[in-house]
Amino acid sequence: xxxxxxxxVSRSGRKLVDNVGVELRxxxxxxxxxxxxxxxxxxxxxxxxxxxxxxxxxxxxxSPIVRYQPVQLARLRxxxxxxxxxxxxxxxxxxxxxxxxxxxxxxxLEQARQALARVxxxxxxxxxxxxxxxxxxxxxxxxxxxxxxxDPVVDGVPRALFLDEPTASLDLGHQISxxxxxxxxxxxxxxxxxxxxxxxxxxxxxDHLLVLDHGSVVSQGACGETVNDDTIGNVYGIAGAVGRLxxxxxxxxxxxxxxxxxx
Amino acid sequence: xxxxxxxMKATGADGDRTIxxxxxxxxxxxxxxxxxxxxxxxxxxxxxxxDLLAYLTGSDSLSSQDVVxxxxxxxxxxxxxxxxxxxxxxxxxxxQGLFRNPLADPGIVGVTSGAALAAVLAIVLGGTVxxxxxxxxxxxxxxxxxxxxxxxNTWLLYLIATKDxxxxxxxxxxxxxxxxxxxxxxxxxxxxxxxxxxxxxxxxWSLGSLGGATFGRVLSILPFIVFVLGAIPFVARGLDALVLxxxxxxxxxxxxxxxxxxxxxxxxxxxxxxxAVAGSIGFVxxxxxxxxxxxxxxxxxxxxxxxxxxxxxxLLIADSVARTVATPAELPIGVITALFGAPVFLxxxxxxxGIRMGEMP
Numbered sequence: 001x002x003x004x005x006x007x008x009v010s011r012s013g014r015k016l017v018d019n020v021g022v023e024l025r026x027x028x029x030x031x032x033x034x035x036x037x038x039x040x041x042x043x044x045x046x047x048x049x050x051x052x053x054x055x056x057x058x059x060x061x062x063s064p065i066v067r068y069q070p071v072q073l074a075r076l077r078x079x080x081x082x083x084x085x086x087x088x089x090x091x092x093x094x095x096x097x098x099x100x101x102x103x104x105x106x107x108x109l110e111q112a113r114q115a116l117a118r119v120x121x122x123x124x125x126x127x128x129x130x131x132x133x134x135x136x137x138x139x140x141x142x143x144x145x146x147x148x149x150x151d152p153v154v155d156g157v158p159r160a161l162f163l164d165e166p167t168a169s170l171d172l173g174h175q176i177s178x179x180x181x182x183x184x185x186x187x188x189x190x191x192x193x194x195x196x197x198x199x200x201x202x203x204x205x206x207d208h209l210l211v212l213d214h215g216s217v218v219s220q221g222a223c224g225e226t227v228n229d230d231t232i233g234n235v236y237g238i239a240g241a242v243g244r245l246x247x248x249x250x251x252x253x254x255x256x257x258x259x260x261x262x263x
Numbered sequence: 264x265x266x267x268x269x270x271m272k273a274t275g276a277d278g279d280r281t282i283x284x285x286x287x288x289x290x291x292x293x294x295x296x297x298x299x300x301x302x303x304x305x306x307x308x309x310x311x312x313x314d315l316l317a318y319l320t321g322s323d324s325l326s327s328q329d330v331v332x333x334x335x336x337x338x339x340x341x342x343x344x345x346x347x348x349x350x351x352x353x354x355x356x357x358x359q360g361l362f363r364n365p366l367a368d369p370g371i372v373g374v375t376s377g378a379a380l381a382a383v384l385a386i387v388l389g390g391t392v393x394x395x396x397x398x399x400x401x402x403x404x405x406x407x408x409x410x411x412x413x414x415x416n417t418w419l420l421y422l423i424a425t426k427d428x429x430x431x432x433x434x435x436x437x438x439x440x441x442x443x444x445x446x447x448x449x450x451x452x453x454x455x456x457x458x459x460x461x462x463x464x465x466x467x468w469s470l471g472s473l474g475g476a477t478f479g480r481v482l483s484i485l486p487f488i489v490f491v492l493g494a495i496p497f498v499a500r501g502l503d504a505l506v507l508x509x510x511x512x513x514x515x516x517x518x519x520x521x522x523x524x525x526x527x528x529x530x531x532x533x534x535x536x537x538x539a540v541a542g543s544i545g546f547v548x549x550x551x552x553x554x555x556x557x558x559x560x561x562x563x564x565x566x567x568x569x570x571x572x573x574x575x576x577x578l579l580i581a582d583s584v585a586r587t588v589a590t591p592a593e594l595p596i597g598v599i600t601a602l603f604g605a606p607v608f609l610x611x612x613x614x615x616x617g618i619r620m621g622e623m624p
């Protein structure tokens with residue numbers, strides 16, 4: 001379990017994250033939603049250990065995060081950043097291999113290949129990363145994170161996946177398939193925390209939803225309790241968005257699960 | 264060189280370049296041996312390959328004078344060339360990894376001139392203001408001065424060009440120019456107050472040469488280069504991860520600040536010590552890693568050791584050319600590497616997919 005208590009991060013007089021408490025449990029898919037500048041990425045950076053909070057505590061499985069060396073943290077959690085650009089032509093396989101090496105894998109190449117296959121990039125092993133499309137790069141990075149925590153639970157201790165806008169540059173099908181891989185990870189006992197902008201995706205995949213606004217948690221809990229007209233109206237400033245069909249002339253698509261022929 | 268320019272065809276079909284890496288290292292070891300033989304058998308005196316082979320097989324057909332040429336003149340020069348070449352190429356490759364930029368080179372960004380300036384200060388002021396320091400440090404005075412010159416310079420450069428973990432190419436090159444200009448100005452001042460003997464020494468440093476190689480010089484550079492090469496296994500994985508950015512490297516368990524400190528010290532050690540014994544020799548640090556990246560890929564596991572071997576071999580070949588092309592006179596080796604390296608650098612700038620300018624501001 002990863003816990004945050006009273007976490008506050010201030011930058012130049014402004015509180016980016018203000019007294020936030022979070023519990024991330026194994027087996028749960030938690031999602032942070034909220035408008036731009038709400039402090040979502042900052043909170044995730046604090047939880048992953050990248051950023052030290054100005055106040056408050058982060059604990060991994062009961063021990064304060066400061067007690068962990070970077071190499072120990074790397075075996076407990078992996079992070080998918082928003083976008084990564086390279087100035088050197090590593091191949092997709094070499095990038096993913098780095099994640100497997102960070103985990104201390106006996107056979108990092110084998111694990112890297114499996115991770116690429118899990119994100120649907122079998123056959124992309126030899127492609128130079130800079131030549132891939134934005135979405136493909138994103139999935140290579142996702143594979144790198146998966147290779148870093150290949151088993152959702154090790155010796156009874158859950159591993160964590162932090163995903164910062166994992167669907168940002170992906171098409172509809174891949175958005176869902178990436179989140180399905182993450183959901184499988186949670187279902188097998190792992191911890192998943194994702195930042196999402198698409199409320200429909202958040203509502204479908206999250207077991208636990210955190211609504212963040214101006215650095216504070218406005219609401220948290222199951223989707224049914226948190227996604228309602230009041231919260232969405234207050235946070236995003238849009239009225240009447242929840243559970244209503246748009247006007248007749250506006251087409252809309254409501255993706256709910258991947259189409260599996262024959263299913 | 265054209266034969267090496269096969270960027271993506273050289274990639275193994277399965278995306279893994281481990282085997283290529285080992286094959287390249289093996290080929291480079293052979294190249295180093297060949298380059299050493301060339302270096303040992305070329306020079307203005309008539310001692311050639313046949314004499315060298317006779318010497319190596321223990322035949323006594325050699326005159327004692329020839330033996331002296333081989334043992335006291337050429338052997339230290341060859342050893343020095345290997346060490347200097349290895350230091351230059353590895354420091355270039357490390358710096359490119361640190362700055363996440365394939366154009367970063369200690370020569371181009373001004374670290375070499377910082378080290379050279381410190382060396383010139385040591386030459387000119389070693390008898391007066393810095394005399395006590397020179398007394399204490401003895402033979403290591405010059406290399407240590409150059410090392411600290413390079414260290415201060417690398418650190419300064421990193422502070423200026425890197426904001427929030429991102430290095431701007433423009434800031435890097437511009438601060439390199441500014442630091443280079445400052446170094447040149449102080450150097451001019453030193454030339455102004457230097458006496459004739461010191462002047463000759465200064466000319467030597469600024470053009471770069473392996474002439475005057477002695478076992479003393481080999482021994483004075485050896486600990487620095489051993490340190491730099493010894494650091495390779497400890498920084499290679501971290502530098503690979505650092506290519507994805509500071510944050511991603513930390514996520515993958517790399518102690519980023521410690522890694523950067525080690526790399527900066529290693530770069531300064533390599534630059535400073537090579538400048539101290541051979542002057543400033545340009546472009547080895549950018550050309551060798553670039554060519555090798557085309558073959559082994561950018562992974563530092565192979566790039567760094569391959570650069571050490573490739574840099575040593577390239578410098579020995581360049582030095583053999585410098586010694587023979589204008590016999591009995593000797594060209595400064597810095598002239599040869601610049602004649603070869605500057606066009607390659609320009610070619611890199613021209614190439615479309617061949618190079619990316621890193622994070623431009």
